[in-house]
Amino acid sequence: xxxQLAKELLLSDYIDSELDQKRYVELQKHLKSCSECWxxxxxxxxxxxxxxxxxxxxxxxxxxxxxxxxxxxxxGYVLEKITDRLSWLWDEFxxxxxxxxxxxxxxxxxxxxxxxxxxxxxxxxxxxxxxxEEKNQASSAxxxxxxxxxxDEEFLEIVEDHASL
Amino acid sequence: MNCLNEPVSxxxxxxxxxxxxxxxDAFEMIYRKYSGMVYxxxxxxxxxxxxxxxxxxxxxxxxxxxxxxxxxxxxxxxxLYRISVNTSLNALRRTRSIRGRELPMAEGADFEDxxxxxxxxxxxxxxxxxxxxxxALLNPDQRxxxxxxxxxxxxxxxxARVLNVNINTVRTRLKRARAxxxxxxxxx
Numbered sequence: 001x002x003x004q005l006a007k008e009l010l011l012s013d014y015i016d017s018e019l020d021q022k023r024y025v026e027l028q029k030h031l032k033s034c035s036e037c038w039x040x041x042x043x044x045x046x047x048x049x050x051x052x053x054x055x056x057x058x059x060x061x062x063x064x065x066x067x068x069x070x071x072x073x074x075x076g077y078v079l080e081k082i083t084d085r086l087s088w089l090w091d092e093f094x095x096x097x098x099x100x101x102x103x104x105x106x107x108x109x110x111x112x113x114x115x116x117x118x119x120x121x122x123x124x125x126x127x128x129x130x131x132x133e134e135k136n137q138a139s140s141a142x143x144x145x146x147x148x149x150x151x152d153e154e155f156l157e158i159v160e161d162h163a164s165l
Numbered sequence: 166m167n168c169l170n171e172p173v174s175x176x177x178x179x180x181x182x183x184x185x186x187x188x189x190d191a192f193e194m195i196y197r198k199y200s201g202m203v204y205x206x207x208x209x210x211x212x213x214x215x216x217x218x219x220x221x222x223x224x225x226x227x228x229x230x231x232x233x234x235x236x237x238x239x240x241x242x243x244x245l246y247r248i249s250v251n252t253s254l255n256a257l258r259r260t261r262s263i264r265g266r267e268l269p270m271a272e273g274a275d276f277e278d279x280x281x282x283x284x285x286x287x288x289x290x291x292x293x294x295x296x297x298x299x300x301a302l303l304n305p306d307q308r309x310x311x312x313x314x315x316x317x318x319x320x321x322x323x324x325a326r327v328l329n330v331n332i333n334t335v336r337t338r339l340k341r342a343r344a345x346x347x348x349x350x351x352x353x
């Protein structure tokens with residue numbers, strides 16, 4: 001392996017463990033025999049160590065307070081929160097398994113109504129007939145009373161005519 | 166080492182779901198967990214505490230706004246990496262003061278005594294200074310690649326996905342970034 005290729009690989013794939021096995025073995029062999037490339041490798045490794053060992057600092061507390069303020073004061077935040085909550089509730093109560101359960105319940109009710117109600121109606125008419133009869137009798141009685149009243153009015157008119165004569 | 170393919174843990178999944186439903190306390194829990202990572206990336210990218218605090222704010226406000234677009238089961242960390250790096254790059258491009266800030270630090274960096282590097286590295290402050298000095302030598306794209314690789318431990322493929330670039334672009338940027346650093350760090 002030539003030094004130029006070795007240095008290129010050292011700066012990327014080798015140091016990042018992305019090199020395939022064949023190239024890795026070749027480069028290892030080259031590094032053992034080339035002090036210049038070995039120095040490059042050492043220097044790269046040292047800087048990588050510095051980057052790796054640095055710690056993640058925590059942002060100051062006021063940063064969160066500012067974030068919260070920006071979120072809450074954003075126009076449309078309240079409306080968005082309500083719609084988000086409603087959509088969450090919808091998802092919670094109408095999730096796929098629940099939709100299935102609701103569907104099964106509805107189907108049971110529909111089937112029950114479709115079978116049980118016609119059967120019930122089939123056995124009811126005998127009891128309801130007398131009620132209809134009574135109702136018919138009552139209505140005919142009212143009609144005859146009305147006709148009597150009309151006759152009375154006609155009779156009074158005849159009597160009044162005679163009296164005037 | 167990080168693994169971007171790692172799914173959201175069950176506990177975290179609930180927290181994300183609650184945050185998606187508008188629960189600000191759940192969102193605060195996400196902030197507490199990832200703010201250090203976001204702040205660290207921002208600090209290394211911009212080299213400025215004030216800019217980094219602004220970036221952390223922008224990242225989490227933006228994350229909160231687009232949380233409803235977050236696909237359940239995907240990695241929250243990858244998503245936040247992407248927002249963090251893009252927000253940092255945008256901030257750097259917007260300010261246009263990168264060069265002005267970089268050069269004095271690069272020039273002022275003391276790389277002469279490499280023999281003392283190991284001893285200095287034992288102290289975290291010294292390490293942070295070295296990190297700043299090294300990253301100040303790079304352009305924003307190279308810096309993003311190096312931070313994600315060397316600091317966050319992402320693979321080439323993962324970096325390519327976070328930055329939305331080709332894997333060979335990642336390789337080239339890393340190579341150039343390290344070559345630039347080596348050029349400014351004299352051999353012992």
